[in-house]
Amino acid sequence: MAAVQISLPLPVLPEGWAAEKDFKAVGQLTHATDRNIEPVGPHFLAHARRKRHKRTFSEDDRIQAQVNVKKVEDEDAGEISEPEDPLMLQRDAKDWKGQDHYAVLGLSKYRYRATEDQIKRAHRKKVLKHHPDKKAAAGSTEDDSFFKCIQKATEVLLDPVKRRQFDSVDEGADVEPPTKKETQKGNFYKLWGRVFESEGRFSKIQPVPKLGNDKSTKEEVEHFYNFWYNFDSWRTFEYQDEDVPDDNENRDQKRHVERKNQNARRKKKTEDTARLRRLVDDALALDERIKKFRQQEHAQKNKKRLEKEAETKRLAEEAARAREEEARLQAEKEAAERAEKAEGKKAKEAAKNAAKKNKRVVRGSVKEANYFHVGGDAPAAQIDSALNIVDLIITKIDNEELAALTAQLNGKKDAGVIKQIFASEVKKLVEAGKLKESEAKSLLA
Amino acid sequence: MSEEESPAQRVAIGISFGNSYSSIAHTSGEGKAEVIANEEGDRQIPSILSYVDGEEFQGTQAKAQLVRNSKNTVAYFRDFLGQDFKSIDPTPCHQSAHPIQHDSTVAFKIKDTAEGAENTVTVSEITTRHIRRLKNSASDFMGKTVNAAVITVPTNFSDAQKEALTKAAKDAGVEVLQFIHEPVAAVLAYDARAEAEVADKIVVVADLGGIRSDVAVIASRGGMYSILATAHDYDVGGTQLDQVLMDHFAKEFIKKHKSGGDPRENDRSLAKLKLESEAVKKALSLGSSANFSVESLSNGLDFTSTINRTRYELLASKIFAAFTRLALHAVEKAQLDPLDVSEIILAGGTAHTPRIASALQSAFPESTTVLAPSTSPTALNPSELAARGAAIQASLIQEFEAEDIDQSTHPMVTVTPHLAHAVGVLCISGDPASGVFRPLVEAETPVPVRRSAVIATPREGGDVLIKICEGVREIKVTKPAPKPKPAKDEDEDDEDDEDDSEEEEEEIREKAWRVENVLAEAALKGLKKGAKVEVQVNVAADLSVQCFVREVGGKGGVRGGWSAPKPVENGSI
């Protein structure tokens, strides 16, 4: 065969690609399917020449070679047949509306699920068996009535419109909903699952959601019931129409029957919608999952409420505790302040007393130092001046300095020492700018 | 009776033997197949035998006897051959001799001798007589006695049926060189045309006959054919179309002649009605209307009427739709998509019906060519395909010893592994990061096989990567974006034409490839600007692969190979 021409370009060799001799094997072909090549045409002959190599093949080889060949012809549709009810075989084809078309073809198990292919094959099987010419040949006097039933069944089931009309009223495919009692014995999912599966055949929307089981999520269950409460059904009821008279003579009567049929169809459709709604209601009422979800929701809500309450309580308690703590701290503070105040007074008093005492000591030490007068009794002026200076010093220093001064003077008898102490005190005050030298010149002299 | 002729003395033809019609064909000196007209000028010879006072009629003359002599007329018997009575469907024989059980086979009770005694004639004997007539017609035409044939059979013809046919033919002095499947014969007839090119393609053969319709999906790979799936329907065919017209004309007749009775309720009237309805049906394949005319249709009343094609197509629409469904069903059974189908070959007499071809064309994508007289000017006559294919095959093998033919068609030769996936290379398109798979060898190609491709390279040449992979065909479905209202601008006149296409917002389905499995990588370095690369892949019978890549016109190249997959226990996959 000629080479294929491909106009899309090959990719550029990626950076760093390397292989020995520029080639690397990566994988292997997927397993092949054994098929027969048709032994026809010039190309096959060439193939045969290559393959035979003057070898001779035997019958065994034939069997061996064919073992795994993929089948392209259908097996006989053996699995479709089911036992034939003798009563059914006696049916009159005139009453074709009353016949179970699926049973006639041996497809009771399949019903609305039967494929076109299955119907065709079932039909062929039945034809082969029940053809009147064959019956006659076998000496049977049976009429061809059942054969006509077969033809009618096939006609209905192979016509999509007629099949829907029949499927709409095919009681054989109906699954009665279980009673409340039956349901409550357990097995809700199995019992009702079958009901919904059968009802689902009428849905315009396919696939239909499944009932599920106790592990289904809330979303799934909600989706399921929403689907069924909004069910869009193709079910129709014209199959149960009263026959419309075929003659043109009585047109009024014809119209009357047609009108009657229309009304009946409408009524049945309405009833069917109501029936389905009730059915879904019943299932919903019995569905433990709904209760479970409600309880869970309840528990969820309760849990939330309790949590909320606990939280408020906790917050209230916390607030109360905070308030108490604050009050306590306040009280403590006040007490401390009070204590401090009381303490302060005492100390002041003590300090005052100490200062008084100290002042007395200081003043006393002036007297001890003979008012800084050298030799003999000090004159009155000297006494005044010394006492003035000392008082001046006392007013210029605080209690601590006074205490220190007192400590220095305490026990000192020597006038010189005492004077010296005073002099240095004056000096300190002068340096600090609290006293002018002139004011204490007698001490410094 | 002559035993097997030695190849030198063989005169071989192709025979298509249907329930409704048979055809004979030979190949001319230049190897062109040609269907032979019998002495009555028929190329489609009704598979019917009829006996009048011991005289045997066949074909069109026998068919005419269905009116007056239906009990001694045998029709629709091919499928009874080699079967027991239990498994046959006698329905088509309702208006001719009825099949009966005879030992383990099927027979007919007919007065086939001058004495007028009722004889039990087996289906095998009937077949022998029919083939003898075909052989004689061919011999008359060729001027020498035909003694061998390739005969076409349905794909589901059992070994027992073939055996019975072999014997029946042999009794008529015809050695069956080979049975070939009807749909494959049709493909061969097309492929043998001088202008045909060998290509890898999926072909659907829809063989629409009289009492059965058969569809085969065939992988055509390098001139070899493998059947991937088949579908058979015994409820739709030309007979059902006849019935539509019979019902129509019967009603017309009743409307016109209230006292004439229903022509369907009287055997002779019914037979006349059927013959003329079939003729009208055939006429409607060519013309836009046809005349129905029967003398003394019922109760001595003549009846003429006309019908136009539109009316007919309306009446038969359900049956037409069934043909399309059957074809789609077969494609589905082959696990393929309509997009995979390159050609639909319409075969069988009913395939002349224009509406069937157009319905198929609209059910399949535009990329599918429907080969039928009404859709393709180059189409071959659908009624002749099987016989022509058989004749071509006969010309190919008539030189072979019988033993040779048997060995060449032995399962050891025909059973062959077919690739599960396509094998191809990864190319670049648009986004350089993601490659696009291009097949070299299609899936369902029998091995060993060799295929090559010539592939473009990046504009500047340089170094390229050749990545060999298995690819799986996928169907990409895109919903059309809601069309913006066409702004009133330039080409306003075009808008009208687009109106219909705008209404149906069909989704777009396309074939796309997914890389399933990387098999090997190779590099070609230093390519010239504008160079092309040839990639050759050889898959051996054991599924090991050799591959060779080189620059077209350049020296050297890269060669490599890889091993077969490990065998699977017990061979099943």
Ligand SMILES: Nc1ncnc2c1ncn2[C@@H]1O[C@H](COP(=O)(O)OP(=O)(O)OP(=O)(O)O)[C@@H](O)[C@H]1O
């Ligand atoms: N031109 C035509 N237009 C329409 N139908 C036709 C035409 N020619 C033949 N037929 C119909 O084709 C049918 C026969 O098809 P074909 O020749 O393929 O028969 P066959 O292979 O013997 O089929 P089978 O085995 O299914 O009966 C008949 O129903 C016949 O009326």
Ligand SMILES: [Mg+2]
């Ligand atoms: Mg045919």
